Amino acid sequence: MKEFKVTPIRNGTVIDHIQVGTALKVLRIIGVKEDVSSTVSVLMHVPSKKAGWKDIVKIEDRELDPKELDKIALISPDATINIIRDFNVAEKFVVEVPQKIVGIMKCANPGCITNKNEPVEPEFVVESKKPITLRCIYCDRITTDISENVI
Amino acid sequence: MDIVSIRDFSRAQIEHVLDVAERMLPVAKGDEKSKLLDGKVLGSLFYEPSTRTRLSFEAAMARLGGKSLGFDEPKGSSVAKGETLADTIRMVDAYCDAIVLRHPQEGAARLAGHFAAKPVLNAGDGAGQHPTQTMLDLFTIRKSKGKIDGNHVVIVGDLKYGRTVHSLSEALAMFGAQLTFVAPPTLQMPKEHLKHIQSMGIKPKSGTDLTEAVKDADVLYVTRIQKERFPDPAEYQKVAGAFKIDPALLKDAKKDMIIMHPLPRVNEISPEVDKTPNAKYFEQAFNGVPVRMALLAMVLGAVE
């Protein structure tokens, strides 16, 4: 237990192996703001056995929904989700970039019809997973700047 | 079936459209009459002004015995009152058998296609796609040259912002034409687009010297350079001069080189060029009719 820099949690989620520097974006995606009502710890720039440096986010009493997981996958494709139950890792999986991205990102093209108040969810096809490259199915514009456009 | 982007078409499919357009020629010229689309109604929604595209779509519909209705500017319509494109499309979808759409926003035609049960034809969406223009350009090249592949096509003008040249160069690459891009340094073909063309196995040349490029051209495709792209009027004058097509430029060109322009032109091509056998831009504008007849007949199921 000596590797813990924060108090262990009984139930909740540990998002591990977050791409270093993106923890704050992960917090935004999962909607952690000033009014948060459960304990959240954020570790930034910690050494990683796997690759250099990483960030970690630990949230008590919360499990993530599929849309949140998809969004995390987009900005940090190697993030590991650990579901903690009764202080133990009950489930562990790596997030996965979905084939189709629907309604979780807006198109980076300001001239795109999806940015104009039409009753549609923005939709993208994944052209490449590394680096993440998305193509808007409406205007065809390629977006690589993912975190700027996550809704 | 929607006609949204030239990228949705294979080479064989484009060739088929051009074949059908060829058969439409006598009717397009008014030499023969047709009732192919008798009783069919085309909804013609132009959210942006366009003379050639709108008139040739409506002429195509009329030549085949069908009718068109719609607007050529959204002022005064429900659109001006803030109706979404989706709602306008749902309404027009109920009144018509096919919808042609020109819209300032990119991706508008794809969106319209999602809300319409009837076929949607993209007549230009902002800086995006304008597939029927590309098809009539290809039709014009094939008609004059007998084929598309193997031709050396020099494209000159505003290659950075010009939507016509992006779709056209992609299609030409797919057909295996040789490509040269000539533009002022600030209006060169975007790198992304060049890469895309290279990925299709074509090695396009890029440059700023029109005189040199023209010597070996089979097709010279000219587009307008807009004054607004140049903050300095003197700079614009210089560029406009260097990229002007006049009889002197044609001296070193192949005798059978054809000159094309999507029109309207301002002064990129001097009027003296109009009467040369090289000038094909008016025929090209006419070709919009048979090509759009072919597409309308196809999406409405009147021909295979």
Ligand SMILES: Nc1ncnc2c1ncn2[C@@H]1O[C@H](COP(=O)(O)OP(=O)(O)OP(=O)(O)O)[C@@H](O)[C@H]1O
């Ligand atoms: N009860 C807990 N409270 C807080 N954090 C925990 C708790 N249990 C595990 N963790 C954290 O969850 C992450 C995954 O734990 P695990 O024991 O599976 O580590 P690991 O074997 O290094 O996993 P990995 O191979 O995914 O790196 C680690 O960052 C660990 O610190």
Ligand SMILES: [Mg+2]
């Ligand atoms: Mg570990």
Ligand SMILES: [Zn+2]
């Ligand atoms: Zn878009």
